[in-house]
Amino acid sequence: MKAAGKRTADKRVARPRVRWQEGRAATRLLASRALKTHRRAWASLFVALAMVSALLGGVGLAIGSAALGHASVDRYAAAPVVVTGNQSTQYTTKPWGDPPTTATAPLTERVGVPIGAVGLLRSLPDVGSVVADDVFTVPGVRADSGTVTSGTVDQNQNQNQVQEQPVAGRPWPAAALAPYGLHDGRAPEQPDQVVASTGLGLRTGQEVTTATDGSYRVVGVADGPPALYFTQDRAQELAGHPASVDAIGVLPASGVSARQLYTEVRHALDAAHLQDMSAGRRAPGDSSSLRVLTGDGRGNAEYLATTPVQGELLGMLATVSGLVLVIALLVLSSLVAQALQQRSGELALLRAVGMTPRQLRSSVGREVVRIGMWAALVGAIAAVPAFLGLWHLLRAEGALPDGLELPTPAWLFTVVLVTAGLTVGAARAVVPFACGRPTGRPAEPGTARRITGLVLLFCGVSAAGAATLQSSDTAAAEAGTAAVTMVAACALLGPWIARGALRVLGGPMRHLGGASGRLAAAACSSDTRRLGAAITPIVLVIAFAAVQFSAGATMVHAGAAQADRAMRAEFSVSGAGITAQQALRVPGVAAATDILPGTVILPHTSAGSPLLDRLPVLGVTPGGLTGTLDPGVTDGSLTDLGQPGTVAVGADRAKSLDVRVGSTVTLRFDDGEQQRLRVVAVYDRSLALGDFMLARDELARHMSAPAAQQVLVAIVPGTDPGGVRLALQRLDHGAGAQVQSPPAPIQLAVEGAQLNSTMSTVLMAAIAALTVIAVFSTLALITVGRCPELALLRRLGASRGQLRRMLRVEAAAVTATGLVVGAAVAAFPLLAFTLTVAHSLPYLPPPELGLMVAVPVLTGFAGVLAPARRVLRRRTT
Numbered sequence: 001m002k003a004a005g006k007r008t009a010d011k012r013v014a015r016p017r018v019r020w021q022e023g024r025a026a027t028r029l030l031a032s033r034a035l036k037t038h039r040r041a042w043a044s045l046f047v048a049l050a051m052v053s054a055l056l057g058g059v060g061l062a063i064g065s066a067a068l069g070h071a072s073v074d075r076y077a078a079a080p081v082v083v084t085g086n087q088s089t090q091y092t093t094k095p096w097g098d099p100p101t102t103a104t105a106p107l108t109e110r111v112g113v114p115i116g117a118v119g120l121l122r123s124l125p126d127v128g129s130v131v132a133d134d135v136f137t138v139p140g141v142r143a144d145s146g147t148v149t150s151g152t153v154d155q156n157q158n159q160n161q162v163q164e165q166p167v168a169g170r171p172w173p174a175a176a177l178a179p180y181g182l183h184d185g186r187a188p189e190q191p192d193q194v195v196a197s198t199g200l201g202l203r204t205g206q207e208v209t210t211a212t213d214g215s216y217r218v219v220g221v222a223d224g225p226p227a228l229y230f231t232q233d234r235a236q237e238l239a240g241h242p243a244s245v246d247a248i249g250v251l252p253a254s255g256v257s258a259r260q261l262y263t264e265v266r267h268a269l270d271a272a273h274l275q276d277m278s279a280g281r282r283a284p285g286d287s288s289s290l291r292v293l294t295g296d297g298r299g300n301a302e303y304l305a306t307t308p309v310q311g312e313l314l315g316m317l318a319t320v321s322g323l324v325l326v327i328a329l330l331v332l333s334s335l336v337a338q339a340l341q342q343r344s345g346e347l348a349l350l351r352a353v354g355m356t357p358r359q360l361r362s363s364v365g366r367e368v369v370r371i372g373m374w375a376a377l378v379g380a381i382a383a384v385p386a387f388l389g390l391w392h393l394l395r396a397e398g399a400l401p402d403g404l405e406l407p408t409p410a411w412l413f414t415v416v417l418v419t420a421g422l423t424v425g426a427a428r429a430v431v432p433f434a435c436g437r438p439t440g441r442p443a444e445p446g447t448a449r450r451i452t453g454l455v456l457l458f459c460g461v462s463a464a465g466a467a468t469l470q471s472s473d474t475a476a477a478e479a480g481t482a483a484v485t486m487v488a489a490c491a492l493l494g495p496w497i498a499r500g501a502l503r504v505l506g507g508p509m510r511h512l513g514g515a516s517g518r519l520a521a522a523a524c525s526s527d528t529r530r531l532g533a534a535i536t537p538i539v540l541v542i543a544f545a546a547v548q549f550s551a552g553a554t555m556v557h558a559g560a561a562q563a564d565r566a567m568r569a570e571f572s573v574s575g576a577g578i579t580a581q582q583a584l585r586v587p588g589v590a591a592a593t594d595i596l597p598g599t600v601i602l603p604h605t606s607a608g609s610p611l612l613d614r615l616p617v618l619g620v621t622p623g624g625l626t627g628t629l630d631p632g633v634t635d636g637s638l639t640d641l642g643q644p645g646t647v648a649v650g651a652d653r654a655k656s657l658d659v660r661v662g663s664t665v666t667l668r669f670d671d672g673e674q675q676r677l678r679v680v681a682v683y684d685r686s687l688a689l690g691d692f693m694l695a696r697d698e699l700a701r702h703m704s705a706p707a708a709q710q711v712l713v714a715i716v717p718g719t720d721p722g723g724v725r726l727a728l729q730r731l732d733h734g735a736g737a738q739v740q741s742p743p744a745p746i747q748l749a750v751e752g753a754q755l756n757s758t759m760s761t762v763l764m765a766a767i768a769a770l771t772v773i774a775v776f777s778t779l780a781l782i783t784v785g786r787c788p789e790l791a792l793l794r795r796l797g798a799s800r801g802q803l804r805r806m807l808r809v810e811a812a813a814v815t816a817t818g819l820v821v822g823a824a825v826a827a828f829p830l831l832a833f834t835l836t837v838a839h840s841l842p843y844l845p846p847p848e849l850g851l852m853v854a855v856p857v858l859t860g861f862a863g864v865l866a867p868a869r870r871v872l873r874r875r876t877t
Contacts, residue, residue: 042339042367042371044335044339044776044777044778044780044781045332045335045336045339045368045371045375045427045777046371046374046375047375047773047777048328048331048332048335048375048770048773048774048777049332049371049372049375049376049379049423049424049427050375050376050378050379050382051379051769051770051773052324052328052331052332052379052423052426052770053375053376053377053378053379053380053382053383053416053419053420053423054378054379054380054382054383054386055324055379055383055386055766055769055770056321056324056325056328056379056383056419056422056423057379057380057382057383057384057386057387057415057416057419057420058383058384058386058387058390059317059320059321059324059419059766060321060383060415060416060418060419061383061384061387061408061412061413061415061416062317062387062390062391063314063317063318063321064412064415065387065391065406065407065408065412066310066313066314066317066406067314068406068407068409068412069306069310069313069404069405069406069407070296070297070299070300070306070405070407071296071299071300071302071303071306071307071403071404071405072299072302072303072403072404072405073296073298073299073302074178074225074299074302074403075133075174075177075178075302076177076178076247076249076298076299076301076302077177077178077179077298078176078177078178078179078249078251079131079177079249079250079251079298080250080251080252080258080261080262080294081249081250081252081258081261081262081265081292081293081294082247082248082249082250082292082293082294082298082301083113083117083121083247083248083250083265083269083290083291083292083293084111084113084246084247084248084276084290084291084293084300084301085110085111085112085113085276085277085278085288085290085291085672086107086111086276086278086287086288086289086290086291086672087106087107087110087111087291087300087304087307088104088105088106088107089104089105089107089282089283089286089601089612089668089672090102090103090104090105090283090285090286090287091103091104091105091283091603091610091611091612092285092610093605093608093609093610095608095609101609101610102610103603103609103610103611103612104612105308105601105612105614106304106307106308106311107304107670107671107672108304108305108308108599108670109304109669109670109671109702109703109704110135110246110304110671110704111276111277111278111671111672112241112243112244112245112246112276112277113244113245113246113247113248113276113277113290114243114244114274114275114276114277115132115242115243115244115245116274117248117269117274117290118130118132118245118248120268120269120272120274121248121250121265121268124264124265124268125253125264126252126253126256126260126261126264127250127251127252127253127261127264127265128251128252128253128254128256129250129251130248130249130250130251131173131174131176131177131248131249131251132171132173132174132232132245132247132248133170133171133174133177133245133246133247133248133249134170134171134174134235134236134239134241134245134246135168135169135170135246136168136169136170136235136238136239136240136704136705137166137167137168137169137705138166138167138168138169138210138228138238139166139210139211139212140166140210140211140212140575141166141167141200141208141209141210141211141228142208142209142210143202143206143207143208143209167200167226167227167228168225168226168227168228169227169228169229169230169235169238169239170227170228170229170230170235171229171230171231171232171235171236172187172188172195172229172230172231172232172235173232174229174249175195175222175224175229177249178223178224180197180222180223180224181222181223182195182220182221182222183198183220183221183222183223184204184220184221185204185218185219185220185221186219186220187219187220188219188220188229188230188231188234189219189231190231191230191231191233191234192214192215192216192217193216193217193218193219193231194208194216194217194218194219194228194229194230195218195219195220195221195222195228195229196208196218196220196221196222196227196228196229197221197222197223197224197225197226197227197228197229198221198222198223198224199224199225199226199227200226200227200228202218202221203218203221204218204219204220204221205217205218206218208228211575213238216228216230241277243277244277246301247301250265258294262292262294265292266292269289269290269292270289274290275288275289275290276288276289276290276672278671278672278673281672281673281674282672282673282674283603283668283674286672286674288672299403299405302403303401303402303403303404305401305403306401306403306404308614309400309401309404309755310404312755312756313400313755313759316755316756316759316763317759319763320759320762320763320766323484323544323763323767324766324767324770325422325426326484326488327540327544327767327770327771327774328423328426328770329426329429329430330487330488330491330536330540331537331540331770331771331773331774331778332426332427332430333430333491334491334533334536334537334774334778335774335777335778335781336364336368336427336430336431337533338530338533338778338781338782338785339781340364341530341785347360361431361432364431365428365431368427368428368431369424369427369428371427372423372424372427372428373424375423376420376421376423376424377420379420379423380416380417380419380420381416383416383419384413384416390762391406393758393762394755394758394759397754397758398754399754399755399757399758399759400755449492450492450493450496452492453489453490453491453492453493453496454489454493456485456486456488456489456492457485457486457489457490457493459485459489460481460482460483460484460485460486460489460825460828460829461482461486461828463478463479463481463482463485463829464478464479464482464828464829464831464832465832466478478829478832478833479547479551479829479830479832479833480547480829482828482829482832483543483544483547483825483826483829486543486825486828486829487539487540487543487544487825490535490536490539490543490821490825491536491539491540493532494531494532494533494535494536495531495532496532497532497535497817497821498524498531498532498535498817501531501535501813501817501820501821502521502524502525502531502813505521505813505816505817509521509524509809509813514805515802516802516803516805516806516808516809517805517806517809519793519798519802519803519806520806520807520809520810520813523786523789523806523810524810524813530782531813531814531817533778533782534778534779534782534814534818534860535814535817535818535821536778536818537771537774537775537778537818538771538775538814538815538817538818538819538822538856538860539818539821539822539825540771540774540822541767541768541771541772541774541775541822541852541855541856542818542819542821542822542823542825542826542852542856543822543825543826544764544767544771545764545767545768545852546822546823546826546830546842546844546852547826547829547830548760548763548764548767549760549764549844549848549852550826550830550834550842550843550844551830551833551834551842552756552757552760553843553844553845553848554830554833554834554838554840554841554842554843554844555687555837555838557838557840557843558687558834558838558839558840558843559687559688559747559838560688560745560747562632562684562685562687562688562689563685563688563689563745563746563747564745565630565632565685566629566630566631566632566685566688566689566745566746567629567630567712567742567743567745567746568627568628568629568630568714569591569593569627569628569629569712569713569714569743570713570714570715570721570724570741570742570743571712571713571715571721571724571725571728571739571740571741571743572710572711572712572713572739572740572741572743572744573710573711573713573728573731573738573739573740574710574711574738574740575731575738578711578731579594579711580592580593580594580621580624580711582731583711583713583728583731584624586713586724586727586728586731587719587723587724587727588715588716588719588720588723588724588727589713589714589715589716589724590624590627590714590715590716591624591625591626591627591628591713591714592621592624592628592711592712592713592714593620593621593624593625593627593628593629593711593712594619594620594621594696594711595618595619595620595710595711595712595746596618596619596620596696596699596700596703596706597616597617597618597619597748598616598617598618598619598670598694598699598702598703599614599615599616599617599670600614600615600617600667600668600669600670600692601613601614601615601667601668601669601670602614602615602667602668602691603666603668604657612668614670615690615691615692616690616691616748617690617691617692617693617694617699617748618689618690618692618693618694618746618748619693619694619695619696619697619698619699619700619706620638620641620693620694620695620696621695621696622638622639622640622641622642622695623639623642624714625638625639625641626638626639627714628712628713628714629689629712629746630685631648631683631684631685631689631693632683632684632685633648633681633682633683633684634651634682634683634684635660635661635681635682636648636661636679636680636681636682637680637681638680638681638683638693640680640681641680641681641693641694641695642695643680644698645675645676645677645678645698646677646678646679646680646694646695646698647665647667647677647678647679647680647692647693647694648679648680648681648682648683648692648693648694649665649679649681649682649683649691649692649693650682650683650684650685650686650689650690650691650692651682651683651684651686652686652691652837653686653691653692654679654682659679660679660682661679661680661681661682662678662679663678663679664676664677664678664679665677665679665692667692669699669702670702670703671702671703673702677694681693687837687838688745688746688747688748689746689748690748710743712743713728721741725739725741768855771856772855772856772859775856775859775860775863776859776862776863777863778863779811779814779860779863779864780863780864780866780867783807783863783864783866783867783868784867786868787867787868787870790803790868790872794872800872803868803872804865804868804872807864807865807868808861808864808865810864811860811861811863811864811865814860814864815856815857815860815861818856818860819853819856819857827842830842
């Protein structure tokens with residue numbers, strides 16, 4: 001009895017297992033047969049998946065390469081250990097209910113190392129030699145037979161017609177850190193002797209003259225990029241900071257490894273409690289301990305601009321990957337839903353003969369996964385040239401700084417397999433939603449979908465409204481969030497949007513289109529779900545393109561308008577060593593102002609989290625400023641900038657910081673010093689002139705090479721402009737200063753502006769490519785499913801011309817609705833951003849506007865008409 005009971009129990013357990021195995025076999029068979037039967041329907045999904053895989057793979061490779069990036073090691077390649085100051089600053093706050101959080105920002109001005117560290121390191125037993133290095137700018141270098149320009153001597157042009165270029169200066173002993181050896185001649189021994197690098201094209205025995213400190217004799221020619229090498233004492237004098245050096249290269253004694261050398265140097269500096277030259281001037285809690293660099297980290301001592309750009313590049317790439325993934329989910333769900341809607345009768349029949357909902361979803365899922373695997377592999381292969389093309393574009397556009405190395409080891413290319421798997425997973429994830437109810441038919445638009453869409457729409461509008469209360473960076477983030485949320489809402493509300501559009505367009509379609517128009521209106525009214533799916537990708541491309549292109553274009557347009565209104569000077573003068581004081585000595589000059597661009601770091605919190613924002617600022621000479629520049633002061637006086645420790649603040653930034661005249665603002669300069677500055681003026685034209693304006697001398701003492709970018713000159717009314725121009729041209733030691741009249745508007749170089757512009761273009765190209773594929777694929781898929789309908793209309797007597805006109809009217813209705821809804825979706829976040837930050841309506845250049853409209857329209861018509869050509873060509877019997 002026990003044995004019989006056990007056999008019965010085993011049978012009960014075995015039967016479900018057999019059924020499960022049979023079910024799997026059935027779903028595999030159905031999936032393979034369906035793939036062969038519905039190849040045309042799945043072709044659109046294949047193309048879209050390949051595009052998604054290529055985009056995600058290219059961005060994934062770029063993220064990996066950027067994460068592995070580092071500054072190139074050139075000047076210190078022969079020194080295994082390099083000592084520098086702390087080239088970063090930190091800001092710590094305690095978010096709401098969370099542990100303290102720290103934000104870190106790199107410093108782009110050199111933080112010096114005390115000269116006493118050189119003697120300390122030389123006394124260490126494992127140290128072979130210690131070399132102090134200073135890098136400074138030698139302005140206006142001219143040779144006795146020409147002018148040094150862009151690394152060569154121009155012997156064919158007159159000195160008075162050529163603007164001299166600045167050249168890097170270094171002490172000659174520091175050449176051994178690369179090492180750069182002599183090609184010809186000898187090392188400099190006297191203060192008036194130099195060694196020139198081969199990059200300058202000079203010869204031994206030539207005389208070179210600088211714009212500031214006289215002539216030098218070239219006594220040797222060495223390897224390396226363009227530079228002049230001076231004696232150690234002369235280089236230290238020209239560097240202008242005798243108590244410190246820029247960096248110290250440490251070479252080991254014989255038999256000492258780099259690790260041993262690092263350990264000894266680190267311990268010696270810690271024991272001596274040496275700090276960099278920013279000690280005592282930094283923010284509380286910000287470290288000023290010396291840094292000991294080894295390996296690839298030594299490049300950070302040479303190229304200070306690489307670290308902030310690398311971080312910004314990673315952030316932009318992460319944003320691109322997130323947007324591509326969100327758009328991919330919207331596009332893929334729409335395509336899968338349309339493919340299944342065309343097979344609703346077939347799926348209903350399968351349910352009627354006993355297929356369970358789980359088996360139905362499993363069968364469709366297998367189809368999608370099989371298509372996705374091949375499509376993702378094709379996309380993974382295409383991702384490699386896409387990635388290489390992105391890096392080439394960034395280099396060609398000058399978006400990446402010199403010295404930033406972005407390695408691509410062989411193992412990195414396995415990332416494309418991960419992104420291919422992610423693409424297949426995303427395609428499989430949308431199947432349960434696309435399958436709808438287990439009847440085999442896609443679910444009709446219901447209350448849950450409508451409520452979800454309305455909630456997302458409300459969240460998007462709320463995010464746009466919140467952007468009006470934020471500062472520029474936060475407003476941009478809120479506007480982007482609003483755009484994404486509202487596009488998702490439109491995807492859910494597509495059928496209801498289509499119904500509303502037909503109420504507006506139905507009448508004109510019937511009355512103006514004749515029989516074709518009535519057919520088109522009837523076809524659109526019969527399936528608003530299908531029409532909503534066709535509208536969604538057009539809304540997607542219009543909304544994202546409008547927000548991305550128009551936001552940046554509006555800022556540039558508004559900034560240029562402010563810069564034009566701010567300029568009052570008649571001349572702009574630039575040249576080595578030219579200052580406002582020199583310009584004021586020219587007869588007929590009424591006012592002159594030095595213009596020195598720079599950056600500061602603003603510590604603040606957002607939603608409780610610490611942030612360190614690097615912002616462009618303007619250094620000016622306060623005397624005579626009102627005669628050359630009009631920042632649009634609304635409160636206070638710019639003449640008070642001549643007082644120590646003062647600052648003028650842009651109106652928008654003053655509002656976000658809640659400061660006014662008499663308040664104090666805490667800023668950190670790029671040499672690490674933190675300072676509390678008293679606000680003496682508030683001005684309007686901050687898009688052109690920056691959020692903060694400082695006295696030139698206040699800003700210059702925090703900069704390594706504080707040479708004025710230009711001098712703005714206003715002349716006395718009635719003075720001959722030609723005579724003033726000639727006098728200004730003679731200011732540059734007879735070499736010919738550059739004088740421009742009228743002056744070009746001031747344009748502050750925002751850090752990473754070129755990178756941001758190029759990456760925005762890449763982002764929009766990626767989104768445009770994906771959405772163009774989505775528009776064409778969705779409409780083509782819908783038209784393929786309607787081929788039997790078109791064939792029936794032909795048999796009932798409709799002519800080819802009538803059906804073509806009908807399809808054109810439908811395509812026009814779809815694209816017009818998509819354009820209008822997309823523009824409306826973009827309008828909310830755009831208006832919130834531009835009115836808050838630029839105080840103007842959104843602006844988009846006509847060529848970009850035309851392209852943004854033409855691409856969806858042409859793609860939409862092609863997606864509707866191209867698949868129907870085969871049916872329309874058939875003869876009726």
